[in-house]
Amino acid sequence: MIGIGVLALLGYTILFVLLLALTSGVAYSAYVYMQHRKYAHIPSVKRANFFMGHYPTIKDYMKKHECPLAEVLYEWYKELGLVYCVHVLHNTFVVCLDSKVVKMVMTNSKHTKPHVEYDAFQAVFGSRLGGRSLVSETDHSRWSQRRALFNPAFNRQYLKGLMDIFNDSADRLVQDLMKRADGQTVVTMRDKFNSITLDVIGKVGFGLDLNAMEDPSCPFPVAATKVLQGLQKSLLVPWYSYIPSAHARNFRKEVKEACHLIREIGRDCILSRIEAKARGDATPQDILTYLLDASKELQGDQNFGLEEMIDEFVTFFVAGQETTGNHLSFTLQQICRYPEVLKKLLIEIEEVLGDKPFVDYSDLPKLEYLMLVMKESMRQFPPVSGSTRSLAHEIECCGYTIPKGTRLRVNHFIMGKMEKYFDDPEEFRPERFQVSDETPRHLYAYFPFSLGQRTCIGQSMAMMETRVILAKLLRRFTFDLVPGQKFGIKQELTNKPVDGCKTYITLRE
Numbered sequence: 001m002i003g004i005g006v007l008a009l010l011g012y013t014i015l016f017v018l019l020l021a022l023t024s025g026v027a028y029s030a031y032v033y034m035q036h037r038k039y040a041h042i043p044s045v046k047r048a049n050f051f052m053g054h055y056p057t058i059k060d061y062m063k064k065h066e067c068p069l070a071e072v073l074y075e076w077y078k079e080l081g082l083v084y085c086v087h088v089l090h091n092t093f094v095v096c097l098d099s100k101v102v103k104m105v106m107t108n109s110k111h112t113k114p115h116v117e118y119d120a121f122q123a124v125f126g127s128r129l130g131g132r133s134l135v136s137e138t139d140h141s142r143w144s145q146r147r148a149l150f151n152p153a154f155n156r157q158y159l160k161g162l163m164d165i166f167n168d169s170a171d172r173l174v175q176d177l178m179k180r181a182d183g184q185t186v187v188t189m190r191d192k193f194n195s196i197t198l199d200v201i202g203k204v205g206f207g208l209d210l211n212a213m214e215d216p217s218c219p220f221p222v223a224a225t226k227v228l229q230g231l232q233k234s235l236l237v238p239w240y241s242y243i244p245s246a247h248a249r250n251f252r253k254e255v256k257e258a259c260h261l262i263r264e265i266g267r268d269c270i271l272s273r274i275e276a277k278a279r280g281d282a283t284p285q286d287i288l289t290y291l292l293d294a295s296k297e298l299q300g301d302q303n304f305g306l307e308e309m310i311d312e313f314v315t316f317f318v319a320g321q322e323t324t325g326n327h328l329s330f331t332l333q334q335i336c337r338y339p340e341v342l343k344k345l346l347i348e349i350e351e352v353l354g355d356k357p358f359v360d361y362s363d364l365p366k367l368e369y370l371m372l373v374m375k376e377s378m379r380q381f382p383p384v385s386g387s388t389r390s391l392a393h394e395i396e397c398c399g400y401t402i403p404k405g406t407r408l409r410v411n412h413f414i415m416g417k418m419e420k421y422f423d424d425p426e427e428f429r430p431e432r433f434q435v436s437d438e439t440p441r442h443l444y445a446y447f448p449f450s451l452g453q454r455t456c457i458g459q460s461m462a463m464m465e466t467r468v469i470l471a472k473l474l475r476r477f478t479f480d481l482v483p484g485q486k487f488g489i490k491q492e493l494t495n496k497p498v499d500g501c502k503t504y505i506t507l508r509e
């Protein structure tokens with residue numbers, strides 16, 4: 001009797017589980033169907049299949065052409081025009097390349113950053129990374145309070161005081177390259193720039209001497225790269241956490257360890273500083289000191305304690321290091337490819353700096369052509385391709401109604417390639433950024449540091465740092481690109497030069 005009862009119970013359980021799976025499957029299919037219907041009036045390429053949507057097409061294209069997602073989206077712009085949608089599972093985003101709509105959306109703080117993308121930054125594969133930090137906070141009022149805390153640390157006066165660190169870092173890079181300037185050794189400049197920008201952000205932000213430049217065993221750069229790879233994977237393949245293969249498990253483990261390592265370095269750094277301040281020791285006037293003062297040693301605000309400060313520590317490394325390193329690499333690569341640009345730059349650097357060993361703050365605005373070169377480099381090779389907003393209300397875009405709640409993706413990597421905004425976009429022509437009386441067509445089509453209130457807080461700092469480093473390197477060395485390398489973009493959250501800007505270096509006469 002008992003045996004029959006157990007069997008019956010087992011049978012009912014199996015039936016229940018099957019019914020539950022069936023109902024969930026039907027409900028999910030209906031949801032995906034409704035999602036497709038909601039956007040049926042907006043152009044899109046044919047979906048490869050019902051559930052995976054455009055994912056297989058995107059993946060195949062990226063693999064075949066060895067290109068980033070942004071290139072696929074550019075191809076679809078050529079086919080579909082200024083607005084189109086992309087479906088992957090139940091997620092849909094609409095790409096918008098109309099500068100008027102970009103302005104309207106990005107300058108209205110009601111349209112916030114979407115959870116789907118920015119929550120990924122909070123924790124990767126279950127390991128806390130950046131929490132709800134300046135970059136990832138999606139709630140506007142919480143973000144404004146946090147930003148107000150940080151803004152004073154980026155004022156002009158403070159940035160002026162960083163010139164010593166920028167000069168010193170550039171000199172250390174020069175010393176390092178001197179050892180390799182034999183015209184034969186292949187030097188991957190992306191690695192060199194990543195090390196130096198890491199050292200700069202460590203010093204400027206948190207008084208840390210990471211010495212990544214001199215110490216190849218420094219674990220921080222490897223961890224930072226791993227974290228970005230993990231983030232990219234979790235965004236592009238949202239189900240990656242559940243893939244059981246040994247390779248996927250190993251990758252997830254490495255990413256979690258990298259998150260842990262960076263957070264623990266941050267924790268040690270912050271706690272040591274709090275102790276030093278309590279002892280009354282002299283402490284550097286860096287971003288950390290500003291924040292500890294402003295937050296009363298992390299006691300003044302229940303939303304900003306030690307873990308939140310560690311979130312910001314991580315954020316500054318993730319947001320400020322690779323972006324700047326990649327920008328330096330792309331810009332040097334372009335300068336090497338265009339000898340006439342280099343010629344003009346050398347004349348300007350000679351006129352402004354002559355033999356001066358130190359680049360002063362007052363020299364920076366005089367390096368005008370260098371600034372144009374950097375801007376043009378970011379048009380063709382932006383370290384970040386664009387941004388996304390969740391629409392607070394329905395909008396009109398190029399004759400289409402885009403529903404409330406849509407994730408709208410604006411992409412200046414694509415807009416930078418469009419004739420509509422830039423004449424002969426494939427040409428590398430820094431002069432196009434010279435200020436003229438005429439309102440440029442590229443206003444709101446060019447936003448490498450984003451737009452509106454959530455614009456990059458480190459923008460001025462990055463532009464100062466890169467000018468000092470490039471001026472000092474170009475004055476001292478000749479860089480020749482190793483033949484045969486590719487000049488495309490590899491996307492690992494940030495965009496980087498695919499072959500790393502490989503060079504032979506010689507001392508300039």
Ligand code: HEM
Binds near residue numbers: 327455458
């Ligand atoms: C060439 C170098 C850089 C580029 C191209 C760049 C680009 C950007 C972009 C596009 C955003 C907006 C991201 C989004 O919409 O989600 C952003 C935000 C941010 N960046 Fe940068 N960035 C650079 C350097 C830096 C540096 C050096 C720092 C730190 C010192 C930094 C710190 C931040 C932070 C904290 C945010 C979030 C701002 C907020 O929402 O309040 N960035 N950056």
